[in-house]
Amino acid sequence: MRTIASRSPGSSLAGKAHVTPSGQARLALALGAGKAAATASRVLRFGGGTSFPGSVARRMDPRILQKVGAATDVRKVIVTGSNGKTTTCRMLAALARASGLMVTQNRSGSNLLQGVISAAVRGMDLRGRMHAQLLLLEVDEATVRLVTPDLQPETLLITNIFRDQLDRFGELYSIARGLEAVVDTLPATATVVLNGDDPLVASLATRTAARLVYFGIQADSSATQAPEHAADSIRCVRCQHLLTYRAVHLSHLGDYQCPECGNARPGLDVAVTAILPSPDAGFDIIVETPAGTFPLQVPLPGLHNVYNAAAALAGVMASVQRPPEPAEARRAISGLRPAFGRLEEIRAGERKVVLAFVKNPTAYNTTLFEVLRRPGLKHVLAAHSNTVVDGEDFAWLWDVELEQLTPQLASLVISGTRAEEVALRFKYAGARPADLQVLHDRSTALHAALTQTQPGESLYIFAGYTPMRELRSIMQRRGWVASPWEE
């Protein structure tokens, strides 16, 4: 475990040889313009300034990320992967704060280049001094190769690789190759934190000089039998033989081995050794780490959140000098609420709205099974749109187990710019054609869905990123929920 050098707060970048005075002036200009853009976008109400300030600042100073990377007085942590980035970051931030550090983060889901720079702009003063000791960035798995070389993070954490937005990335393996190239460039002073239970992720670090930390689940209690049919990468990365699993925890994540070439799950540095469902929809877990045993209470539903907790604990240990004590860590994790749109519960007068952000088959199935465990028929609003963030190809909806939802439907409203696609999927999943109400306008759809939900009942919203933000901001305007950047 490496240490954070003691420092006086806010030492400036100007003291470093490779940032010239004119470079410093340019940076100040860029930071000032970015901050002005953030204020302007908030005042003019376009989206709370999650990416606009970054694009303005980068326009003013294209080398802005390199200059942030040169700041040695702040630890930089990048979290990437297909699923669990946002929740892992929330947990990691809570753990870092529990060990006494100030943390600057990018906003939920704002994980493309502009969003990353926006976070840096927000966290720095005009002289390029970072207020926080930890810069924690959730970065999209395709953007990470643009960010990492400039930013030179001390820690790179990879949660998992699932099939996500194939139309943007081409193929699963090209995502893996891209991540591997990033991992390869990291120096021996950096730490790579990898999900050991993900055969594709565990294979990423064969050539890197960086220190490796693997996290995963060692417990059998929750194991299911065989990977679901949405499972990805169940062939051996080395010899392409079918992998066998001693335990499968989630999709293709588990304790695997290749009967052909002997490739197997690596030894875990941070291992969840016990998982007990707790009465309030979360889990009580025990995590064994080099720094001791951590009994944690994960207050979020779904086994994926156990992985997120293990990832966050491994990440904080790799990044801070004094990791939190078990009791501090327990307090930090148990106090978390679901992130923006992760089965987030919103009071809508006498009704309740449960917001589920679903972006790929694995995330959708995981959330769906969690909802199906709850008693009673379900009122559902399903919405998907084709946007730069959400992608154009919704073929993956056919890998979601919506057949299990249709028998439990009380009412169904479908919205978004790809509503027809979603309606067709629900029809073939067994929804009655008469129940397929397509209302493209998000506000009208929400109104119709809530009208069919009786007082005291819940409306479940399954939505892609853009329609979810739209629906949430409608609820914000009604005063049912605070803006995500005010929480």
Added chain:
Amino acid sequence: MARAPMTVRICYLYPRLLSVAGDRGNLLALIRRCSWRGIRYSVTEADVGEVPDFAHADLILVHGGQDREMTAAARDLAAKAGALRDAVEADAVVLAVCAGYQLLGHYYDPPDGPRLQGLGVLDAVTEGGPTRFIGHVALKCDLGSGNQHQLVGFENHSGRTYLGSGAKPLGQVLGGAGNNGEDGTEGARYREVYATYLHGPVLPKNAWLADHLLSRALAHRYQDFGPLAPLPDLAEEQAHVASLRLARRPAGRWRAAAAALSQIGRTLAAPAATGPDL
């Protein structure tokens, strides 16, 4: 006396290996459209190492996968080749999508790696290209019947496929890249083999093609088979029209600029609170 219900026998190749882009929806479309009409069906799955009885299959499905999975399928297909070729010559219906399409041709040359031998059922060759064709596609096709149809879907492939004289294209591209981005063709057909790069999956939103495959499969089995009963296909037609619109919209750059302008306009014009109160 009422005649016994008809049965269509479906053989689903590589359900685990070649299953990447929701293409299992094609199987779902076929079996639902059978059920809704009271037609019985059986589904036989055959993965690596299993050779199904192709002589007893009316409809064979083979779908897409990534290069790694495709390599494993190509190796395995050699063991299935003879019986599968015989079934094709006996007019069994085949739907082949993406990698499945490429594997029915003579060969596929991946960008990095040795040539993959195909089945040679289709007179077509595929070469890996430097870029991927990714986007919505629409074709016009008549399948030799004189009836014009439109086929819509989503393509995502780096392989460029070129047809020889022994295969006809499935259709002509109205929007999107198609077989190779050069000659305006998409897909291939030979006897009752229908091959395409279109995902979506292709059959649910092109109900006419699903029904065409079903009726050819039933004709393969029953000499006295009449036309299929029509179904209420409102959701199918709406999804078809929406995809057609996406495939035929103007080029990406103008689209992005227009979207950005209208977003700014909406943002500046938006009143503080909208929508009915509950």
